[in-house]
Every structure is written in structure tokens, then in C-alpha cells.
Amino acid sequence: MAPLAVHLGVGGRVPAVDLQWILLIVGVAVVAAAAGFFLVGRGPSADEPTAPGDVLTEPRPDLPDRGDTLVAVPPDEEAPPVLEALPVVEAPPLKPSFRDRLTRARSTFSGYVGSILSRSAIDAESWEELEEALIRADVGVGPATELLDSVRATVKEQGLTQPAELIEAVKNEMKSRLAGSVELKRSNSPPSIWLFVGVNGVGKTTTIGKVGRRLTDEGTSVLMAAGDTFRAAAAEQLGTWAERCGAELVRGAEGADPSSVIFDGVAKAAAQNLDVVLADTAGRLHTKSNLMDELSKVRRVADKGEGSVVEVLLVLDATTGQNGLTQARQFTQAVEVTGVVLTKLDGSAKGGIVFAIASDLGIPVKLVGLGEGADDLIEFDAGAFVDALFEE
Numbered sequence: 559m560a561p562l563a564v565h566l567g568v569g570g571r572v573p574a575v576d577l578q579w580i581l582l583i584v585g586v587a588v589v590a591a592a593a594g595f596f597l598v599g600r601g602p603s604a605d606e607p608t609a610p611g612d613v614l615t616e617p618r619p620d621l622p623d624r625g626d627t628l629v630a631v632p633p634d635e636e637a638p639p640v641l642e643a644l645p646v647v648e649a650p651p652l653k654p655s656f657r658d659r660l661t662r663a664r665s666t667f668s669g670y671v672g673s674i675l676s677r678s679a680i681d682a683e684s685w686e687e688l689e690e691a692l693i694r695a696d697v698g699v700g701p702a703t704e705l706l707d708s709v710r711a712t713v714k715e716q717g718l719t720q721p722a723e724l725i726e727a728v729k730n731e732m733k734s735r736l737a738g739s740v741e742l743k744r745s746n747s748p749p750s751i752w753l754f755v756g757v758n759g760v761g762k763t764t765t766i767g768k769v770g771r772r773l774t775d776e777g778t779s780v781l782m783a784a785g786d787t788f789r790a791a792a793a794e795q796l797g798t799w800a801e802r803c804g805a806e807l808v809r810g811a812e813g814a815d816p817s818s819v820i821f822d823g824v825a826k827a828a829a830q831n832l833d834v835v836l837a838d839t840a841g842r843l844h845t846k847s848n849l850m851d852e853l854s855k856v857r858r859v860a861d862k863g864e865g866s867v868v869e870v871l872l873v874l875d876a877t878t879g880q881n882g883l884t885q886a887r888q889f890t891q892a893v894e895v896t897g898v899v900l901t902k903l904d905g906s907a908k909g910g911i912v913f914a915i916a917s918d919l920g921i922p923v924k925l926v927g928l929g930e931g932a933d934d935l936i937e938f939d940a941g942a943f944v945d946a947l948f949e950e
């Protein structure tokens with residue numbers, strides 16, 4: 559090797575023979591380090607964070623689960639290609655449930671139920687608390703007394719002594735009083751006409767929108783007839799719902815005769831072979847006899863053409879409590895009401911009105927509004943409703 563002089567620092571010199579040794583040692587060290595890297599495991603240790611692209615056997619709680627299938631790969635197999643991001647599929651909206659939306663109504667009941675359950679036996683106070691809970695929930699004095707009389711008879715007959723048994727007996731009695739068909743009828747000769755009636759602002763137009771959405775989603779063809787010619791914005795509102803769900807719309811000029819608008823709607827639906835006509839009517843005070851007469855006329859005229867009126871749905875606002883019962887009585891006299899739609903139950907502590915309607919008028923509650931959204935309408939389910947009221 560030719561003698562070389564290498565400068566170290568400012569003035570140091572290293573002899574050529576020493577330099578060869580240094581190069582040899584450095585070379586060996588590099589080779590040893592590289593071998594160590596490959597031998598001492600390639601994956602991260604259990605407590606090291608995983609790098610992107612790593613494959614896991616367990617889902618990572620810190621990552622959204624996209625449903626990808628992840629497979630463990632032995633350390634010396636070649637890693638699979640990184641998974642392509644899957645397209646995000648939107649989940650269908652969850653149906654609202656009584657359980658989630660009846661928090662206000664439940665809050666009326668839960669204190670009483672807790673107190674009754676905390677006792678060691680059924681005593682006089684248990685009955686008093688039950689009665690108070692029912693009246694505060696707007697079941698009404700008459701229906702509450704009737705209901706508790708039946709429960710007393712059951713308690714005696716079956717020799718019940720435990721508070722939990724008492725609560726179960728009350729729930730069963732409530733469920734049996736509310737049981738009934740919630741099915742919305744269809745006419746044998748289409749179109750089926752469903753008329754929506756009620757006082758101002760109870761949610762008629764919104765309910766028609768929600769019902770239209772449900773029907774069109776299941777493949778039923780729908781026409782919405784804007785029979786609320788009194789409030790201009792109502793027809794606009796209905797038009798928006800119709801557009802959103804792909805329903806036909808018939809509307810008249812402001813102040814037009816609502817009977818003729820609905821009649822035209824039925825005629826158009828018949829001409830186009832549509833299945834259901836959802837007919838809106840203006841909100842009216844049940845105490846105004848001329849307006850109630852107008853409603854009787856709407857009902858008669860709607861039935862004159864093809865198809866027939868198979869549902870007259872009285873829309874009631876659950877937050878008005880016992881007043882809803884007075885409305886129901888008056889509307890039933892003007893038009894034969896076939897079912898009730900109870901709206902705004904999501905914001906009401908007065909869910910008990912359901913019992914008052916069932917026992918006083920024998921009209922079934924068929925639909926329930928649990929919010930303002932298009933999907934916030936469900937069929938009335940007596941079992942789920944009563945269970946939700948009593949949940950602690």
C-alpha cells in the first residue's frame with residue numbers, strides 16, 4: 559500500500575499502516591450493525607405504536623372500524639400491499655325509538671316508580687303515588703281511577719305483595735288498554751285518500767311530509783293535496799316535502815275552496831293510477847262551528863270522485879295534554895276520525911294523553927311524531943311505549 563498521510567484535526571498526522579487498521583475496524587463494525595438489525599426482529603414490540611400499513615389481528619379502538627378483514631402475517635413473509643381505502647357507505651338513518659325520545663315523559667314517572675320499588679311491600683302510599691304519577695302524566699282522573707281499579711282487582715286475585723309485581727301489573731294493564739291495530743287502511747279501488755285534520759300548528763303538514771317519505775320509500779306512489787289554502791306557506795311547505803320524496807303535488811290559489819283542491823288532487827291521482835292521496839287541511843279551532851262544517855264538506859267531496867277516504871287522521875300535539883281530548887271530541891263529531899297521530903311526544907311530559915284518548919273515545923293512536931326530522935315518525939307500539947315510560 560502506498561504511504562498516505564491523512565490529516566486529523568488541525569495538525570495531526572496518522573501513519574499509513576494505522577489507517578489500514580482503522581478502516582478494517584470500521585468495516586467490521588458496519589457489517590455487525592447491519593446483521594444485528596435484521597436478526598433482532600423486524601416488527602415493532604408489543605408496546606410500540608404500529609406504523610401505517612401494518613396488519614393487525616385485533617381491531618384498533620382508536621381507528622374507525624371499516625369492516626376490513628385484517629390478517630396476521632408471520633414476520634419473514636412479504637407484507638401484503640397496503641389496503642385500498644374502501645368507499646364509505648352511509649348507514650341508513652336509525653328509526654327513533656320511544657326509549658330514546660320519551661325522556662321528558664319518563665322523568666314524570668321515574669321518581670314515583672323508584673319510590674314504590676324502594677318499599678318492602680305494596681302499601682297505601684304505593685297506590686297514592688301511582689295515582690299521582692298517572693295524573694301528572696295527563697292520563698286524566700277518570701281513566702287513571704279506572705286503570706287503578708283494574709290493577710287492584712289483579713293484585714287481589716293473584717295475591718301480589720311485592721312492589722315490583724305491582725309495577726308489572728300496572729304496565730300490563732296499560733298495555734292491554736292501548737292494544738289495537740295501527741294499520742293505515744288502503745282502499746280496494748285506488749287511490750286511497752288519507753285526510754289530515756287538526757287545530758293550528760299541531761304538525762299536520764310535517765306529518766304528511768313524513769308519511770309521504772315513508773310511503774315513497776317503500777314504493778307506494780303518492781300525491782299530496784294542499785288543502786290548506788288559508789296559510790300560503792303551508793302549500794310551499796308541502797311542495798318542499800313532495801319534491802323531497804318524489805310525490806306529486808296539487809295546490810290551489812290562496813283562499814281557494816279546500817274541497818275543490820282536494821277533489822282535483824284525487825282526480826289527478828286517479829288519472830295517473832297513483833296509490834295514495836295525502837290531503838292536508840287548514841288548522842282550525844274545534845270551537846268554530848263554520849270551520850268544522852267546512853271540514854265535513856271536505857270529507858264528503860273527497861269521497862265523491864274515484865277512490866275513497868279510508869283514513870281521517872286527527873293530528874294532536876302531545877304537549878297540550880288534556881286539551882287534546884276536547885279537540886278530539888269536537889273533530890270526531892264533524893268528521894269520522896279513524897285514528898290519531900300524536901305529534902311532539904319527544905318534548906312532552908304528558909304522554910298519558912294516549913290513555914285518555916283510548917279510554918274516552920276509543921280512537922286508536924296510529925302514528926307518533928318523535929321529532930322534526932323526516933324519519934321521526936313511527937307506528938304506535940303500546941308495549942314499547944309503556945316500557946319506555948317506566949324505564950328508570
Ligand SMILES: Nc1nc2c(ncn2[C@@H]2O[C@H](COP(=O)(O)OP(=O)(O)OP(=O)(O)O)[C@@H](O)[C@H]2O)c(=O)[nH]1
Nearest residue numbers: 758759760761762763764841901902927928929930
Ligand atoms: N318536536 C317535534 N316537532 C314537530 C313534530 N311534528 C311537527 N313538529 C313541528 O311543529 C311545527 C308545526 O308543524 P306544521 O306541520 O307546520 O303544523 P300544521 O298543523 O300543518 O300547522 P297549520 O297549517 O298552521 O295548522 C313545525 O315547527 C314542525 O317542525 C314532532 O313530532 N316533534
